[in-house]
Amino acid sequence: MLRSLVFGRTVTRVTITPSVLRPLTTTVPNWSGHNKWSTIKHDKMKNDSAKNKMINKYVNQIMVAIKLKDTRLQTIIDTAMKDNVPKKVIDNAIKKASSAGSTEGTVNIYEGMGPGGVALIVETQTDNKNRTVALVRSHFTKANLNLLSMGSSMHYFNKVGRIVVTYPHPEGSEAIDEDLVLDKIIEVEGVKDFEKIEPPEDEPTTDPEYMILTEPAMTNKVAKELQDSHGFEVTEANISYQPKSEMQVDITQNDDIKNAFNKFIEGLREIDDVTEVYSNETQ
Template sequence: MAGHSQFKNIMHRKGKQDAVRSKLFSKLAREITVAAKLGLPDPNMNPRLRAAVFAARAENMPKDNIERAIRKAVGGEGENYDEIRYEGYGPGGVAVIVEAMTDNRNRTASDVRSYFTKSGGNLAETGAVSFMFDRVGLVEFDAKVASADDMLEAAIEAGADDVASSEDGHEVYCDQGSLNEVAKALEARFGEPRKARLVWKPQNTVSVDDETGEKLLRLMETLEEHDDVQNVYANFEISDALMAKMSA
């Protein structure tokens, strides 16, 4: 399992304190507002907004918060955010991609660079590591909605390219241009997914020792906690022992 997925699972198992949940809701609302500004304010007519609403619902974000974020876009309220992608190398030379939305490019770049440096890594030029990832659509479901075979069959029929099923759930990958169609087809069969969005999927992953793994997980956690950072991806794998330790 790739580092990003492992990291997300660890954070999920730890649970979310109120402060963390509040920050998460703020990031989700920002994505909803930006998505609604860039397209139509109707999730059924705007694939990016639809994905943002899916993500918000999956985190139990109140319906009022979601509707308020969409109204901000319709009313032209709120700040204007720049979408930026940072690329770099973490401990052990692991490739890391950071997606951010910011109203202050200098502040965000300075903060992200310092996080990489403190972890023993370094920030690189855009394009330095993204060639090691594929930009794809991801639709996630809870494990209980279907067996691995049923999900694979439905995903193939929907036009998806790959499925990864585990006790944590089903991850359905597709071409980025067909995300909306694949998500709708699977939703019709299994109900609303817990997530549907574009991601950076590593073409290959590298195994790291536990010491390096801990440093990488701390770096990713620090990045995720930054107000401007929306998503973090990396191409490493950690041992089951370290995953159990970090999840405790």
């Protein structure tokens, strides 16, 4: 270390030998706030998804109860309100189910091809067909897609009656033997096919759900017999379009197409008059 006088001030000079030189290191800062927000955002999306699924389940139960003239309708509504399902959602479900057979609204089907060449059937219920077709066509047009003539997509699907049921058991008791449940389903006249619905891995274990297929005209009759004569709880009963297995389209290998498809379907479902969208995408 050397000291010298420069312009009246003492300056200390330090001589550093090469042996003590070390390279500088760069550390990427840990933006803990960003990571925390990402975690919160992810958890919120997960919670919102679970809440929406719960709400949709109650909506289906209310609509099925009205169609089947189920005496448990008020119990279902009370339970939904306790689980914080908005009153407006409940009222809309009641109105929709009650007017499904009236002349105030009509059910219309539109067909098209979505991103990736996936065949689509768009089901709507409306009191203004011109408004509805304009909204649906506009959505296709914005994605550089077109609505197709009737029958263009229909041959990719089978029209069926679709019923989803559970076989509830009292809390604390052992679940009923699955073979017995399946025997009860087989006993019902009009059942064409059925399968157990496997729940997502991240969902808590509940009573198993079973999807049952029948002829469209037999849907309400089969659902009512399952409920009244065999003790099942009917959570869904509707006319559905099931894609034919040999005509399904796999778009999972292309992320761009998959993302475009999901965004397009999400936009369709946001149209108020759209009640359901069916596709022959491989599940």
